[in-house]
Each structure stands twice: as C-alpha cells, then as structure tokens.
Amino acid sequence: MRENYQKLLITGGAGFIGSHVVRLFVNKYPQCQIYNLDLLTYAGNLENLKDIENKPNYHFVKGDINDAGFIKELFETEKFDGVLHLAAESHVDRSIKDPLAFIQTNVLGTVNLLNAAKDVWEHNMEQHLFYHISTDEVYGSLDNGGYFLETTPYDPQSPYSASKASSDHFVRAYQNTYKLPIVVSNCSNNYGPNQFPEKLIPLFINNIKNNLPLPVYGKGENVRDWLYVVDHAGAIDLIFSKGKAGETYNIGGFNEWKNIDLVKLLCQVMDEKLERTPGTSEELITYVTDRAGHDLRYAIDAGKVMKELGWQPSLQFEEGLRKTVDWYIANTAWLDHVTSGSYQKYYHEQYGN
Numbered sequence: 001m002r003e004n005y006q007k008l009l010i011t012g013g014a015g016f017i018g019s020h021v022v023r024l025f026v027n028k029y030p031q032c033q034i035y036n037l038d039l040l041t042y043a044g045n046l047e048n049l050k051d052i053e054n055k056p057n058y059h060f061v062k063g064d065i066n067d068a069g070f071i072k073e074l075f076e077t078e079k080f081d082g083v084l085h086l087a088a089e090s091h092v093d094r095s096i097k098d099p100l101a102f103i104q105t106n107v108l109g110t111v112n113l114l115n116a117a118k119d120v121w122e123h124n125m126e127q128h129l130f131y132h133i134s135t136d137e138v139y140g141s142l143d144n145g146g147y148f149l150e151t152t153p154y155d156p157q158s159p160y161s162a163s164k165a166s167s168d169h170f171v172r173a174y175q176n177t178y179k180l181p182i183v184v185s186n187c188s189n190n191y192g193p194n195q196f197p198e199k200l201i202p203l204f205i206n207n208i209k210n211n212l213p214l215p216v217y218g219k220g221e222n223v224r225d226w227l228y229v230v231d232h233a234g235a236i237d238l239i240f241s242k243g244k245a246g247e248t249y250n251i252g253g254f255n256e257w258k259n260i261d262l263v264k265l266l267c268q269v270m271d272e273k274l275e276r277t278p279g280t281s282e283e284l285i286t287y288v289t290d291r292a293g294h295d296l297r298y299a300i301d302a303g304k305v306m307k308e309l310g311w312q313p314s315l316q317f318e319e320g321l322r323k324t325v326d327w328y329i330a331n332t333a334w335l336d337h338v339t340s341g342s343y344q345k346y347y348h349e350q351y352g353n
C-alpha cells in the first residue's frame with residue numbers, strides 16, 4: 001500500500017480478478033477503506049465476497065462507470081487517494097458479437113474515471129495513483145515465437161483487445177497531458193475460483209461435470225500463458241505499492257499450454273476428482289469452428305515485475321488447476337447459480353446448453 005493512503009476505489013471488484021484483489025486489500029490493509037464499485041453485470045457476483053462483506057473497511061457501491069455524472073460525484077464525495085481500475089467487459093467471443101458494448105465500458109468507462117480523477121486530484125496530483133489493470137492481448141499474437149515485453153508495440157487483433165489497447169492509450173495520454181500519475185499492468189490468462197463459466201477452464205469444468213461436449217476451437221493448437229488469479233492479485237498489490245508512476249509491468253506465469261494439452265490435463269484431473277474411469281471426460285472433446293481471428297499464441301515475459309519488485313507466482317500450474325477444480329466441485333451452488341436464473345441468458349446464449 002502506498003504510504004498514507006486511507007481510501008481506495010477498486011472498480012469491477014465483484015468480478016473474477018477484481019474480487020480476489022478486493023479480498024487481498026481488505027484483509028491486508030485494515031486501516032484503509034476499500035470501496036468496491038461494480039455494476040453487477042452477469043460477470044459480477046457479490047457471492048464472491050461473502051467472506052469479507054462485513055469487514056469494517058469494506059464498502060460496496062453499485063454503479064456504472066459509463067455514467068459520467070455519477071462517477072464525478074462519487075470521486076468528489078469520497079476523495080479517493082488511489083484507484084485500481086479492473087471493471088471491464090472481458091470475454092473475446094462476446095466482443096466479436098457486440099464490439100460496441102466493449103467500446104462503451106472499456107474505453108468510455110475508463111475515460112469517465114480518468115476525467116473524474118484528473119478533476120478531483122488536480123491540486124495535488126502527485127499524491128495520487130490511477131492503476132489500470134489490462135491484458136497481454138493488446139500486444140497481438142506471437143505467431144513467429146518470442147515473448148511480449150513492456151516495449152512490444154501494440155497490435156490488438158480482436159474487438160476486446162482493441163478496446164483494452166485503446167483504454168491503455170487513454171490512461172497514458174492522461175499522464176502525458178494532465179500529469180495524472182498512472183501505472184498499467186498487462187497480464188496473461190487467469191484461472192481460479194469465481195471465474196464465470198464462459199472462459200475456457202470453468203466452462204469445461206462445468207461441462208465435464210454435466211457430461212456436456214467440450215467445444216475446442218479449431219484444432220486446439222492455440223497457446224496461452226496461464227496464471228493463478230491469486231498470484232495475479234499479489235502482483236497487483238506489489239505494483240500498486242511499489243511500482244513507479246508512469247511504468248508498465250507485464251505479468252504472467254511463464255506457463256504456456258496448447259489449448260488441447262490443457263484440456264486433456266483438465267479431463268484427467270476431473271476424472272480423478274469425480275472418480276470416473278480414466279478417459280471418460282476426454283470423450284467429450286468436440287472440435288468446433290474456430291473463433292474468428294483467433295490469436296495463435298500469447299507468451300509474456302514477466303521478468304521486469306520479478307526483478308524490480310520481487311514478484312513470484314506461488315503455484316505450479318498442475319497444483320493451481322487441481323485447487324481450481326476442487327473449488328468448483330466444492331462450490332456447486334455457485335456454479336449452478338451462475339448458469340441458471342437471470343444468468344441463464346448470458347451462459348446459454350453462447351453455449352446453448
């Protein structure tokens with residue numbers, strides 16, 4: 001935590017990564033008031049924060065970052081010392097169907113927050129920090145090898161990554177133009193408890209549990225770098241506490257997996273945990289039409305955050321995957337809830353099961 005900070009705003013704190021960040025900050029910094037601003041869209045769920053909801057330093061605010069007037073008023077009233085901005089539309093497939101929703105929330109919503117921060121902080125700008133949590137997808141696709149570095153030029157390929165790249169650019173433009181102290185981090189694929197089952201790992205856990213097909217896009221040859229979400233939250237804490245204003249930090253697990261290899265490992269773990277005959281879950285693998293413009297490979301070099309700030313991921317991938325599977329099996333009610341009722345539309349519109 002930055003010295004003397006007494007009040008922080010975390011946007012998107014009821015979502016997957018956001019809820020892990022809120023939990024960490026509420027528990028680790030009891031002297032600091034943590035405000036979780038979330039619209040509670042399909043991907044936001046206050047159940048994710050049940051264990052900390054009664055802590056005296058935790059405050060929930062339901063609201064929309066797209067509502068500029070509301071955001072301005074919130075900043076004027078609460079006088080936050082710093083902001084960690086995680087609220088975003090995050091699913092690539094949805095961005096292909098509805099790019100405007102991604103521009104609205106990820107670009108315009110971010111600019112609303114930046115405007116409020118620069119206006120309310122203008123007399124003592126240097127005492128504040130605006131931290132934008134972003135993605136490695138802004139760098140494009142590594143079809144010919146190599147790693148994403150902080151200096152890699154942006155080359156977003158999907159409407160989702162274009163919206164995140166745009167918001168990163170706005171954040172940096174506000175530093176350049178208005179001297180707003182900012183920091184940006186770009187992280188690889190996250191996995192772990194509380195991820196909405198539209199993303200690969202929780203979707204496939206849910207489908208295996210319910211004996212439904214596992215829709216592998218294309219030939220399953222695409223490569224992603226996977227990081228346990230709690231380790232991402234730890235990196236965010238370090239960057240917020242010790243990162244230098246104006247800097248970018250890449251975060252990743254040095255843990256690349258071809259989708260099909262990951263899916264086969266997940267099938268093995270699920271067979272074991274559900275006490276099914278080995279090979280049962282693999283029979284559910286179904287190769288389907290590829291995602292439009294599907295990025296082949298993301299691989300991120302997290303050397304800077306490791307060397308400069310001393311960050312290390314705490315879990316090996318297999319251990320993290322087992323922990324994740326255990327969580328989804330133990331939290332059937334959570335999984336059933338987010339795939340039914342008012343959530344049903346969001347879950348079923350894409351997967352139809």
Ligand SMILES: Cc1cn([C@H]2C[C@H](O)[C@@H](COP(=O)(O)OP(=O)(O)O[C@H]3O[C@H](C)C(=O)[C@H](O)[C@H]3O)O2)c(=O)[nH]c1=O
Nearest residue numbers: 090091092135136188189198199200215216217222259
């Ligand atoms: C949902 C799904 C996915 N896939 C493939 C597509 C990808 O190659 C890989 C992971 O897909 P997912 O949609 O879980 O994640 P990415 O498209 O890599 O993007 C994710 O990681 C970055 C860093 C973010 O910033 C995104 O917010 C986050 O969604 O599995 C399938 O083959 N079948 C499926 O049903």
